[in-house]
Structures are given as structure tokens and as C-alpha cells.
Amino acid sequence: xxxxxxxxxxxxxxxxGETHPEIVVLDADLAKSTKSExxxxxxxxxxxxxxxxEANMIGVAAGxxxxxxxxxxxxxxxxxxGRFDTIRLSVAYxxxxxxxxxxxxxxxxxxxxxxxxxxxxxxxxxxxxxxxVFQPMDARDTELLMDYLVKTWKGPAYLRLTRQNLPNLYPxxxxxxxxxxxxIRNKAGKTAPVVLLGTGGTLCExxxxxxxxxxxxxxxxxxxxxALKPFDAETTQKLAKAARLIVTVEDHSVFGGxxxxxxxxxxxxxxxxxxxxxxxxxxxxxxxxxxxxxxKFGISGQEVARAVHSHLQTIKG
Amino acid sequence: xQTNQMKTVEELTALSREFREWIIEMLTxxxxxxxxxxxxxxDIITALWFAEMRGVESAQQLAEDRDRFVLxxxxxxxxxxxxxxxxxxxxxxxxxxxxxxxxxxxxxxxRRRLPIVEASTGSLGQGLSVAQGLAMGLxxxxxxxxxxxxxxxxxxxxxQIWEAAMSVPKYQLSNLCAILDQNGGQIDGPVxxxxxxxxxxxxxxxxxxxxxxxxxHNFSEILQALHEVRTRHERxxxxxxxxxxxxxxxxxxxxxxxxxxxxxxxxxxDDATKAIAEIRAHR
Numbered sequence: 001x002x003x004x005x006x007x008x009x010x011x012x013x014x015x016x017g018e019t020h021p022e023i024v025v026l027d028a029d030l031a032k033s034t035k036s037e038x039x040x041x042x043x044x045x046x047x048x049x050x051x052x053x054e055a056n057m058i059g060v061a062a063g064x065x066x067x068x069x070x071x072x073x074x075x076x077x078x079x080x081x082g083r084f085d086t087i088r089l090s091v092a093y094x095x096x097x098x099x100x101x102x103x104x105x106x107x108x109x110x111x112x113x114x115x116x117x118x119x120x121x122x123x124x125x126x127x128x129x130x131x132x133v134f135q136p137m138d139a140r141d142t143e144l145l146m147d148y149l150v151k152t153w154k155g156p157a158y159l160r161l162t163r164q165n166l167p168n169l170y171p172x173x174x175x176x177x178x179x180x181x182x183x184i185r186n187k188a189g190k191t192a193p194v195v196l197l198g199t200g201g202t203l204c205e206x207x208x209x210x211x212x213x214x215x216x217x218x219x220x221x222x223x224x225x226x227a228l229k230p231f232d233a234e235t236t237q238k239l240a241k242a243a244r245l246i247v248t249v250e251d252h253s254v255f256g257g258x259x260x261x262x263x264x265x266x267x268x269x270x271x272x273x274x275x276x277x278x279x280x281x282x283x284x285x286x287x288x289x290x291x292x293x294x295x296k297f298g299i300s301g302q303e304v305a306r307a308v309h310s311h312l313q314t315i316k317g
Numbered sequence: 318x319q320t321n322q323m324k325t326v327e328e329l330t331a332l333s334r335e336f337r338e339w340i341i342e343m344l345t346x347x348x349x350x351x352x353x354x355x356x357x358x359x360d361i362i363t364a365l366w367f368a369e370m371r372g373v374e375s376a377q378q379l380a381e382d383r384d385r386f387v388l389x390x391x392x393x394x395x396x397x398x399x400x401x402x403x404x405x406x407x408x409x410x411x412x413x414x415x416x417x418x419x420x421x422x423x424x425x426x427x428r429r430r431l432p433i434v435e436a437s438t439g440s441l442g443q444g445l446s447v448a449q450g451l452a453m454g455l456x457x458x459x460x461x462x463x464x465x466x467x468x469x470x471x472x473x474x475x476x477q478i479w480e481a482a483m484s485v486p487k488y489q490l491s492n493l494c495a496i497l498d499q500n501g502g503q504i505d506g507p508v509x510x511x512x513x514x515x516x517x518x519x520x521x522x523x524x525x526x527x528x529x530x531x532x533x534h535n536f537s538e539i540l541q542a543l544h545e546v547r548t549r550h551e552r553x554x555x556x557x558x559x560x561x562x563x564x565x566x567x568x569x570x571x572x573x574x575x576x577x578x579x580x581x582x583x584x585x586x587d588d589a590t591k592a593i594a595e596i597r598a599h600r
Binding site: 024048050051053055056057058059060061062063064065066067068069071085086088089090093094095 | 484
């Protein structure tokens, strides 16, 4: 079973709409792609088609929030966070309780190319005070996170979702806490020499790398970050103290994303494992097959395993 | 709901003169700020808060069904602070803290510190969108409240304004009124030279707004226009209202009138003495 997190989001939103009359949804002519159409079909009176006007949609959502509504405003992450000044002033500085939904994260969208790929959205949203930044790992995580964003989280939040299907990786029986790193592949009580951290679309690549490395005699463990802000610095620091190498894998610029969340957390330590940041390295995205692009940009399981090997060599050397 | 006690033109004139004095005083004290656009806006803001807006009588508690005022041209906020001080939302004494560290009276409206300003503004072009959201939310709740949004004429060069101008009529928000404080000046020069915006009334009419064209310093015309907004809404009209208010930048202080250099420069104590003497001479 695999599902895109945008699909899981749309389903969860339509369900939450039944019990939360304060939820209203806005979209900028992408309801079919963001899956907000699932809510629209069920609650047409609480859905607002805002046309291709992302900036206006952001301001309108803030105004709706000031009258007590809980607006979900949806577009591609690249277009939404591209209206940064409007989010900065009308939403963040105004303290508007809105949920910004950015789909089509990263090079994982494939064919459409750079202009449609959200690659700097996490970095942008993390700089705004009080803005929560979340990226679920799979369908189950999305469903639980949506519940949390409606019932628990206060203030603005950005939710980053994938176009592509993701395998189920949420650990069975795990007590949900989006603000803590989630162990995906590890042995209790002992930190492996290599710690792989994934988020969103790259978590499954981190798991593939973990399996490949095992066949090559390199022991590793895998963790997931659903919250990029607030970031679980405590767990990260523990891992960085015990491991020999810590590796972040993300479908986002290496500037300001998961890699930098980890860098910020461990920079306070006197001693920590070196950090290898894998992601989009100071370059633009491009059109192509998602699988090929993950290889090309060095974030596929195989490329991650290769990078780990070569980095371990340099540490030894 | 408490209704605003209708003030006479004479009373409003006296009030706005007092506010002009306070604007000069607070900007002089702050040593920075925007006198030109505050003085061009003050007559309309006075009429709104002292004659037309409902549910803003009590400063103790914000009424849910109050009319809303969004100052999209955030740099004109000293005019709003003067009115809020008279209304009791802030104290007269607090006006002296404008732009000071820790003050609620930030250089541009800050909804976190002072909720009655309704929206944090200051990056131009955003207030009308927020006002649209307020109007949609109030309409969803079947509230009769009106939302007034004041924009500057330089401000409407921003693209986001035209997104909202297109969007508001789609949602038939007759509870929303956009007011243009057309004082003709912006930082780099006359609006007509920096980036022409005319024919402004035709443009808004073409976008689906009911347009009213007034002298923004004539209280009879202001009151009539604002009242028309409410009667149209109560009558069930569908179009939102756009009021083009022709104003004078720096109005009421002769040496500031239509002088671009007074857009964003605070008066020195000598200037202030001169300005206040002139305002008082008219009282």
C-alpha cells in the first residue's frame, strides 16, 4: 500500500470537516492537484475557489481566521511560499491561526520541472517566528498530523506534502508525537554508527540506504522528522553524541532544511558526529522521471548508501 | 449593539482639528513618522469612528459584531492612534510612546499588540485582502457588520490590490467598503509621475464595484458616502463599494500641504509650534 501525502491530506480534511464547522478551505485553482477538492465536494459552502491569486488568498485566509474560522489554504508549495511577504505580514506577524498547505514538494514531482517544485519552502517558513513547519512521512502520519493541526496546534503552520506515492513507514503501535523524531529502523538501547534522518518523500530512500548498507556490512539506523519546526534538538543531540556519522536526506535545498535543523541542534555540542547533508545542493531542479532525478540529485537509497561509504572512508583517512 | 452617536459636521470638524494637533505632537515626540498621509486621512477616519462605525463604543471589550476598520496604508497609523486615544482604546498619554521600544504604538499597525487595529499592515497592498477575509467571515456568520479598508493611492500600484479588486465582487461582499485616500503623493514624487493610476474610478467600476467619488475633507460628502455603504448593504445590494476620496497630502498645515518632503519626515519642535498654531487658529 502506498499513497501520496496530498491524497491522505485531502481525505483527512474532508473527514475533519464533519466535526469541525470552523474549518474553511481555500484553493488557488489547484483543488484537483492539492486534493482540497475532496473537501469542496462535501462542503461546497465552506470552500472558496480563489482563482490564480495566491497572495490575495493568503490575506483572505488571515481575515477569515480573525473571525474565528480555521482556514486551510492550498496551493503548490513553491507558489504559496513564493508570496513570502504576504505570509510574513498578514499571517505570521498578525498571528493568524491558519494552515498553509504546500503540495508538490521537491524534485519528486518529476516531469513539470523546477518552476513547480517546492525546494526552498521549508527554509522560508522556518524563518518566521511562531510558524510551525511539518512534513509527514506517509498516509498514516498525515492523518494523525491533520488531527493534531486541527485540535492541538495554535497559530500559523505550514504543511508540506508530496505529489508522489509514499510507502507506509509509520511504525505500528508508535505513540504519535509530531514534535519528536520517530525511530523507523533502530535497535533499542544502542545507537548505530551511522544515523540516517529522513523527512517526507526521502524517508523511504533513507530506509533503502539502510538496507543496502546492511548488506555491505555497515550498521545504520533510520529516524524521521515530521516537525522541522519546532525541531527535536534533544533527540538529535543524543544521536549525534553516540554515532560516528549523521546523515540527513531531504528533497529540499540543503540550505535551511532538515540538514540545517540538525546542524543548528548539534552545533551547541562540544563534540558530535560529523554531519553529511544530502539534498538539493545549491542547484535548480529539472524535468525528468522522479526515480532518475532522485539518483541525479543524490537522494535515492543507492546514492545515499554510496555517499555514506565514501564519507566513512574520509573519516577513516 | 451600541450604535455610534451621530455627530454633526461641526463636531466632526472640531474633533479632526484636535486630532491633527495630536498627530503633529506625537510625530514630533517620536522624531519620525508620516505626517502627510496621516493628515490627508484624518477627516475620513474621524467620520468613520465617530459617526458611521458601530460596535466600537466600548474600549473595554471588542464586540464580535463590531464594524471593522483596516488601515491598509499602515504608515498613516498616527491618525488612527489619535482616534483610538479619544475613543479610550488607548490613553492620550500613551500617544507619546509612538515608535518607542516596547510600545503598543508601533510605527505601523500591529494587531498582536493592539487588536483593535484588526490587521498588521505596513507592507503595502495587503490590507484589502485581509478586509475581504473579514467580510467573508462575517458574512458566513450572518453578521451585519461592515468592513472598511483604507488604501493609499500610491499603494494601489501593488498587484495584490488588483487581485482583491477582482475577487471581492465575485463574493458579492456588499459589507466591504474600500476607501482610497487619493492625496496624489508618494515617496519618490507625484503618483501621476511615479506610476500613473488613473482613470481610477473607471477601473474599479470595471472590476465590479459601486463607485462613489467624494472630496475627502468635506464631512457632508464623507458622511453621505459612508452611510450609503450601510443602506446599500441592508438593502441587499450585491456590489461592494469603492470610495474615491480626493484629499490633500498634509491637509490642515499649510507648509506641509502637497509637499512630498513631508511624506515621511517628522516635524522639528519649531515646525510643530508653527503647525499647531495654525491648526488652533482655525478652531
